[in-house]
Every structure is written in C-alpha cells, then in structure tokens.
C-alpha cells in the first residue's frame with residue numbers, strides 16, 4: 001500500500017475469504033475495518049510488526065524494442 005509520502009507499507013495476516021462462485025478473494029467487514037483504521041492512523045512506524053528492505057527495479061533503459069519504429073510513430 002503506497003502512503004501519501006511515497007513510502008510503501010505492507011500489511012500481512014489479513015484474513016481473506018474466497019467467493020464460492022467466482023473464487024475471487026475478498027476481506028470480511030471486520031478485516032476491512034481494521035485495515036481502514038490502520039490506514040487512517042497513517043501506518044505509525046512504531047506499530048510495524050517488522051521492517052523489510054525491498055529492492056526496487058526499473059525497466060527504464062532495459063526494454064529492447066524488436067523493431068525500430070520512426071520517432072513519430074503513434075499507437076492508438
């Protein structure tokens with residue numbers, strides 16, 4: 001979950017339920033409430049269960065185009 005200051009917070013141990021018809025996962029109301037309260041409190045760092053270091057990758061400069069297109073090519 002991205003925070004307003006651009007930081008990333010991870011929430012684990014969210015009990016998920018699964019729809020018997022379409023197998024979509026969803027949270028029950030109590031779990032959603034707890035998540036909302038945590039978000040509204042701004043994810044206080046002092047309450048974090050643990051801190052993980054996350055490597056962030058970028059594809060900028062790593063994408064190799066298979067065909068060379070003229071610079072003025074547009075896609076729609």
Ligand SMILES: [Zn+2]
Pocket residue numbers: 019020021022023024
């Ligand atoms: Zn469903």
